Amino acid sequence: AQSVAQPEDQVNVAEGNPLTVKCTYSVSGNPYLFWYVQYPNRGLQFLLKYITGDNLVKGSYGFEAEFNKSQTSFHLKKPSALVSDSALYFCAVRDANTGGFKTIFGAGTRLFVKA
């Protein structure tokens, strides 16, 4: 069975500081990993994905994520946070090998960036 955990309900960061939103996953095969963002009163938006290749993946709005197979993690990062980054962030995983044909989402982490 596949699962994904976001250990922090909330992350608080000052504007201009680096941010990290944590995600760990569990799949029986190789993972496909995704990050999505949900802004207030707006739909979920795709940020980035890891399928294969380089462990550091770059996505929209200056975000990047690092795939770490040994730690089964896929943490979302940004070098310098903006107030406008305040939103709800979801990590998601799909098992590439078992053909389960479902993408499972974490519970979400709310990011607050203070000016």
Next chain:
Amino acid sequence: KAGVTQTPRYLIKTRGQQVTLSCSPISGHRSVSWYQQTPGQGLQFLFEYFSETQRNKGNFPGRFSGRQFSNSRSEMNVSTLELGDSALYLCASSLDSANYGYTFGSGTRLTVV
């Protein structure tokens, strides 16, 4: 190009009734997935369809059903509504949900009273 369109945006239903939600994916997308979003449970997987075939189903009772048409449009139906079915129902489409991310619709907010 047009995004994922979900109709209706809001619904209020009474316990015991049934409801049908509709989703029109982005043109060319053949994969459609449905999720239930609630504050307490987050995003829960309901179904995934590809070219009119249900490829997987989440852990929901049989009251929840869905289908996909030849034009990739999808519907989900909930029968015998319960108060706990109140949620935001999200539809997501993709060229291929394994290798591409989803594009989500704005959702249908269902309230059961």
